[in-house]
Amino acid sequence: MHISFQIDTKQGPRRLDTDIHTLIVAGWAGRDHAAIEHHIEELAALGISRPSAVPLYYRIASNQLTQARQVQVVGPDSSGEVETFVFAVDGELYVSIASDHTDRKLEAHSVALSKQACVKPVATGAWRLAEVADYWDELVIRSYIEENGEQLLYQEGPLASLRTPQDLIAGYTGGGMLPAGSGMTCGTVAAIGGIRPAQSFTMELFDPRRQRSLRHHYQVEVLPEVA
Numbered sequence: 001m002h003i004s005f006q007i008d009t010k011q012g013p014r015r016l017d018t019d020i021h022t023l024i025v026a027g028w029a030g031r032d033h034a035a036i037e038h039h040i041e042e043l044a045a046l047g048i049s050r051p052s053a054v055p056l057y058y059r060i061a062s063n064q065l066t067q068a069r070q071v072q073v074v075g076p077d078s079s080g081e082v083e084t085f086v087f088a089v090d091g092e093l094y095v096s097i098a099s100d101h102t103d104r105k106l107e108a109h110s111v112a113l114s115k116q117a118c119v120k121p122v123a124t125g126a127w128r129l130a131e132v133a134d135y136w137d138e139l140v141i142r143s144y145i146e147e148n149g150e151q152l153l154y155q156e157g158p159l160a161s162l163r164t165p166q167d168l169i170a171g172y173t174g175g176g177m178l179p180a181g182s183g184m185t186c187g188t189v190a191a192i193g194g195i196r197p198a199q200s201f202t203m204e205l206f207d208p209r210r211q212r213s214l215r216h217h218y219q220v221e222v223l224p225e226v227a
Helices: 033-044 111-116 129-138 165-173
Strands: 002-009 012-019 022-027 056-060 070-074 082-089 092-099 125-128 140-147 150-158 182-185 200-207 212-223
Touching (some): 002 092, 125 212
Parallel strands (some): 022 182
Antiparallel strands (some): 002 012, 082 092
């Protein structure tokens, strides 16, 4: 999957083109066992079985990655999840923001299949991971949904509540580096008011030290679920 990012540098913005051929979703990526248990219970309320281990690494077809502002899903039971997205280009790691959009009805049958069933929106902007690595825990992820014509805060939490990208990469590779052409989503935080679908999803990674954000918005078109 060929995608392009705008990278902010001291010399100004530059374009970074890359091919992502390996897409990984890191699930159950919290540092706090109580927070992981809370998310497990959220999903259990939807009939979704407990994970076999934490964290888990789901391989997703790379053609599911998209930077489109409108995506299509089958049926009304899917929802977004804001996550940081790390990827490797020429030996360097970059961070962006993505949504692990997932079919919740199918998730009760198979988490792996439910994640494959939906595209994974990713922002068009990114930062060098080295620029924020020293204060990674201070960064905040948040998302908003639209309900009854009103934008509501749906998720919000510091990255201190989640495992670091380096930790997750080491767990996936057995201690090695993330290979070039690979991208990984790095876990999410709990939904405020419970997991639920919405046709408008906005996600953000906020850097409080530099007062900057990576943001991406997408609309969801629901296609009929034909029996």
